[in-house]
Amino acid sequence: AQSVSQxxxxxxxSEAASLELGCNYSYGGTVNLxxxxxxxxxxxxxxxxxxxxxxxxxxxxxxxxxxxxxxxxFNLRKPSVQWSDTAEYFCVTVSGGYQKVTFxxxxxxxxxx
Amino acid sequence: NAGVTxxxxxxxxxxxxxxxxxxxxxxxxxxxxxxxxxxxxxLRLIHYSVGEGTTAKGEVPDGYNVSRxxxxxxxxxxxxxxxxxxxxxxCASRQGQGAEQYFGPGTRLTVT
Numbered sequence: 001a002q003s004v005s006q007x008x009x010x011x012x013x014s015e016a017a018s019l020e021l022g023c024n025y026s027y028g029g030t031v032n033l034x035x036x037x038x039x040x041x042x043x044x045x046x047x048x049x050x051x052x053x054x055x056x057x058x059x060x061x062x063x064x065x066x067x068x069x070x071x072x073x074f075n076l077r078k079p080s081v082q083w084s085d086t087a088e089y090f091c092v093t094v095s096g097g098y099q100k101v102t103f104x105x106x107x108x109x110x111x112x113x
Numbered sequence: 114n115a116g117v118t119x120x121x122x123x124x125x126x127x128x129x130x131x132x133x134x135x136x137x138x139x140x141x142x143x144x145x146x147x148x149x150x151x152x153x154x155x156l157r158l159i160h161y162s163v164g165e166g167t168t169a170k171g172e173v174p175d176g177y178n179v180s181r182x183x184x185x186x187x188x189x190x191x192x193x194x195x196x197x198x199x200x201x202x203x204c205a206s207r208q209g210q211g212a213e214q215y216f217g218p219g220t221r222l223t224v225t
Contacts, residue, residue, distance in 0.1 A: 009153070034213060043203065044156075044216040090155060092214075099163070099210055101146065105155040 002027045004091050006104035013081050014112050021076040021107050023091030033074040034092040035065055038106075044090065050074065061085070086111045115139050117217035119204050125223045126194045134189040134220050136204030144207045145187040146171075146214065147179060149200040156203065162187055194224045 003026045013019060025031060035047040048059025055067040065076045074091060091104040117138045126132055136145065143164050148156040158171030160179040168179045176198060178190045187206075191198060201221050205214040 006155075032210075036216075043218045044205075044214075046213045049213055099144065101158060101161070101214070103148075103156040103158075105153060 002093065002095055002100060002102045004093055004102050004104040006089075006091055006107050008107045009105070010108045010110070012110045012112065015083055016080050017111075019076070019078040019081050019085075019109070021089055021091075021109070023074045023076065023104060025072050025074070025091075025093045025102070027072075027093060027095045029095060031093050031095040033065075033067060034094070035059065035063070035074075035076050036090045036092060037087045038090065039087045047076070047089070081109070081111050083111045083113045085109060117204055117206055117215050119202075119217040119220050121220060122218065123221050125225065126191075127225055128195060130194050131190070131192050132194065132222075133191075134202055134204075134222075136187045136189070136206075136217055137185055138187075138204075138206040138215070139185060140206065140208070140215065141184070142206035142208050142215075143184075144209070145181065146205045147177070147187065147189045148203045148205065149173065149198075150203060150219075151200050159189065159202075194222075196224045198222065199224045 005024045007022045033050040036044040038044045050057045050067045058064045088106045088108045090106045093102050120135045146161040147159040157173045162168050162181040165184040180188045201219050204217040207214045
C-alpha cells in the first residue's frame, strides 16, 4: 500500500534558522506531490506542488521543495524561518489511476522568537 | 466563491446517536473527500467520491457512510456514534487529476 513518511514529528527552531522537513513515499509509479500547511486553528492550505518538470519547486512564503525520484523523497526547505511559520506541515501524494490521496502524519514546527 | 464549507462547525453527541455532516463546494469540482484528523496520525481518508452519484471507501471507512447525490454536496453520516469517532473532520474537493485539494474549515465532533 502507498505510504508517506515524515520522520520529524516535532521540530523546534529559532527565528532565522534554516528548515528542512523530510518526506519519503513508497509508490513506484507516477505520483503528484504536495506540501500543505495548517496554522493553529485553521484549515489546510497548499504550500507547493510537484507534477513534472523542474524537480525544484518554489511555493508561497519562501518555501521550496526538491523532488528526488531515486530517493522517493520530496523534502521541504526554507532558508530562514519566521515565528509566523509555526504550524503543522503535511506531505501528501496523489497516485494511481484512482488518484489515491495519502497524507503523511505531519510535522509540527515551532519557531521561537 | 465560498469555496468549501462544512456544517456544523462543532457537535457533541452521545454514544449511539446519529448525525450527518454536510460538505458543500461551489467550484464545480469532481472529486470530494472526507478525512478525520487525530493527533499524531495526520489526516486519514474516510470516503471519497470521484463524481456525482459515486462513492468509494478510503483508509478508515468503518462506522461511516457517505452520499453524493448532488455534485456540490458530499454528506458524511455516522449511524451510531462511538467515542472512537471523536475527531476533527475535514472535507476537501478538487477538480481533477493532479489538481490541488481545497479544504473546508473542519468540524470538531466529540462523542461522549
